[in-house]
Amino acid sequence: MNATVDQYLCIGCGVCVGLCPKVFRIGEDGKSGVCQPVTEETLSPVQEAIDSCPVTAISWLENDERT
Numbered sequence: 436m437n438a439t440v441d442q443y444l445c446i447g448c449g450v451c452v453g454l455c456p457k458v459f460r461i462g463e464d465g466k467s468g469v470c471q472p473v474t475e476e477t478l479s480p481v482q483e484a485i486d487s488c489p490v491t492a493i494s495w496l497e498n499d500e501r502t
């Protein structure tokens with residue numbers, strides 16, 4: 436399972452990073468990005484970030500290939 440951040444929608448508010456700093460990181464462009472695959476441990480906070488993002492920029496990636 437992995438998540439993705441729509442760079443066009445993200446306003447860089449940092450809510451997702453606050454909820455799950457292991458997965459989300461604000462890049463040099465001031466937008467959030469996914470820096471690590473979602474694990475069992477981070478599944479719940481990532482879902483919380485998806486639900487909390489003010490511009491609904493985060494979503495689950497479909498057809499994610501596990502390595």
Ligand code: SF4
Nearest residue numbers: 445446448449451488
């Ligand atoms: S919560 Fe949403 S808008 Fe805020 S930094 Fe994360 S992805 Fe961007």
